[in-house]
Structure formats: structure tokens, C-alpha cells
Amino acid sequence: MKNKRVSSPAEAVAGITDGATVMIAGFGRSGLPEGLTDAICEKGVKGLTVISNNSGTARTGVARMLLEGCVEKIICSFPRASESGVFKDLFDAGKIELELVPQGILAERIRAGGAGLAGFLTLTGVGTELAEGKRTMEVNGAEYLLEMGLRADVALLKAHQVDGRGNLTYRKAARNFNPIMATAAETVIVQAYEEVAVGALDAEHVVTPGIYVDRYCIFHQESQAEI
């Protein structure tokens, strides 16, 4: 069995290069692998395109990556938020590019990308400014937008349990974008809370099969009580 465990977040993100496209799971701080995002900041990677629902909380997670100049472009559904002004300041100063995507479309584009689908048709966004520049198609008398699948070079995930094969479970609503991002990147890197023996996870309860996971580290994030 291939050894997928590495010793630290730093080792886990070692192969990420400047200019990569990186999916980062999470909704707010829940399900967001801050050990990995911090390691990217400490490595000093630049020019990343980040695909993430949010733009970070306070100065943590994606917000720290923005502050430290790691990110050139963000594909995001909720970048401007009361919980962090970091994105807003950079965006207003013209220092970051934004592709704004409705949240459910962001999720479905990732699912499509991971499922080998070039794109899909949706009613979401029809007649809005987010439809500008998108191809449309009429189906049964209704106008749909064509949305394209999304893939990335790397996905950064946060799991609850991992076994030696890389099988993952998640904790409560920290699941969010993790299982779909696991399917849509060339390299999938996991920060897990704890490792269990191969065979300890009930196959029925595995959410992400280990075939998707390239490497994982065990990392206990600081308390997130201040959500």
C-alpha cells in the first residue's frame, strides 16, 4: 500500500508551485484546512488562482493568503463579507481579480469538473448581471445558461478521520465543499484531525474514497470557537 501520510502541513504543500490553481474547501472557517493554507503562506507561493466559497475570516485561512500576496485571482461566491475586510481592500485597490459565481453553481461546476463533464445548463443567474458573456440555450421554451466544469491543479481539504488508504470522513457541516473538491483536482492534499487503522472505517461511512487522496497530514487546528 502506498504511503500517503506526510509529517506536516509544510511537507504536504511542498509541491505547490507559483501560478497553480488551488481549490480550498470550507464554508467560513468550518471545513477549511488552515494548517495547509498557513503552510502555503509560509512557503511564499505566489500567483495562485484560488477557488473557494469565501475569502477568509478575519486574517485567517484564505484571507491570510490574500494578505501575504499569494493570490492573483479568486473564484468565489461570497468574497465581500462582514467577517473579513481583506478581500474588499485588495479588490477596491485593483490588486486582485474576481470571478464571482453563485454558490450552488460553484459547487456544481466543481462536481461537473470532477465527473468528467464539460459543463451543464442552469436557470440560476438568467436575467442577471452574472449571465453577461455566458452562452445560453433554449430547452423546452426556457432559457438556460451554460456553466462550465471547474478543475484545479490542487485541492486542499480538511477531514475528520483518515485511514492509511486516504479514505475520509468529515465532521458535521465541515463536509461542505470537501467531497466535491476531492474529485476535481490533479493533486488532493488533506489535513485530517486523526488517523485510524485501515479497516476501522465502515465502508458505508466513508464519504471520500481514498483513491482521490494523494497525501495527508494529521494536524489539529487551533480552536475555532470564535466563528
Next chain:
Amino acid sequence: MSPETKDKRLLTRDQMARRAAAELADGWLVNIGIGMPTLVLPHVPADRDVIFHSENGIVGLGPAPADPADYDPDLMTAGKKPASLIPGAAIVHHADSFAIVRGGRLDAAVLGAFQVAENGDLANWKLLGAKGGSVGGAMDIAVGAKQVLIMMTHVTKDGEPKVVKALSYPVTARNSVTKIFTDMAVIAVTADGLVLDELAPGITADEVQAATEPNLRLNDSLKEITV
């Protein structure tokens, strides 16, 4: 309007939430948005089994724990406020969460709004002239829910009507709103225009009309809102 000049006849946020909650039928699955709509949850009549959906993958959202010591960072509302799970709740990932939304499983969504037009067009994601913006799940939910119930103050802080002939704010979804619950009235959006269904105690139909841009038809059985 300063607190001392506030019209005492206007419903409080909690009274508006109670009225909106009364609209939710037994057995419904209901998405609640961020801000004012989250007040609806505790007002559902005890004899009704209403399941709340939160976009971050929670089917069976419960209220914030009474004791902050019980807050769980992996259980939050769409607005990233503390939440809980009801007995028998389920967790799904983000793509499945929005499959529920767009797949026709939501009997209703309770959302806030900046403006609603007389044809049911909804504006609730971006302020006028804002750059970038944050769309979140608003466009998917407004398109997907069978009933889109809006909770908002009747007029802006400057006294401008929020129920308008045509939107001036950026569109979230076309022809989507079914009913509007404000601090003055309950208004239904119908194929024949807006119908004034209910009035806050002490508020007259003429006062509501004066605070509303399009013409309102009076429901034949115009009622007073039970507070």
C-alpha cells in the same frame, strides 16, 4: 428614522418573523437566508414539523445552543452564526445541498431583500453601484424554491419604497417572489399584480399604498396581522 420617531405601529423584526413563520406548513422543507429570516426558526408553531435547510449542507437546522459553551464551529447558519441539528437531521455536501435547492425540494425559502418588483423580480445580493459583490446562494435559492417569501422593512432608511415597479438594484432572479412580509403589511405577488392581503394593526391600506410604488389591489378579505 431615529428610535424616538419610529412609528410604534410598525411590526418589530420578531413580529414579522412570527407572521412569516405562520406561513410555513406542516411537512415543509424551508431554506432560511441570512439576517432577519433566521428569526423565523423559533416561531414555527409547535404542532408543525417544518425542516429547515441551510445552504452549507444542513437538512434539519436547529437554533443556536442556549449556552455559548455548546457552540460547535462545524455547525453554523448560512450567515455563519452558531446553530444546532434537530434530532433526525442529515448532512450533505455542497453540490447535493444545492441539488436540493434547484431540484425542486424546497417548499419555500425565507429571504431578505433590497427590492421586490411587482412582477416578482428580486434584488437581494448587491447594493446599487457596489463593485464585485457577494452573491452566495441567493440566485440558486430564488430560482429553485417553490415559494420565495421575503422579509424586509417596507421602506428604506430614507423612506423610499422597497416594493417597486421595476428593480433599480441588481437582479437576483426574475419572477421569483411569491409573498412579501414587511413591517406594514403582507403582500402577495400574483399574475394580476400585487395584492394587499394583511395589514399591521393600526396601519391603513392607504398608508401601505403610499409607501409602495406599484398599485396594490385589496384582497376581498383583507385582514389584520395577528401579532
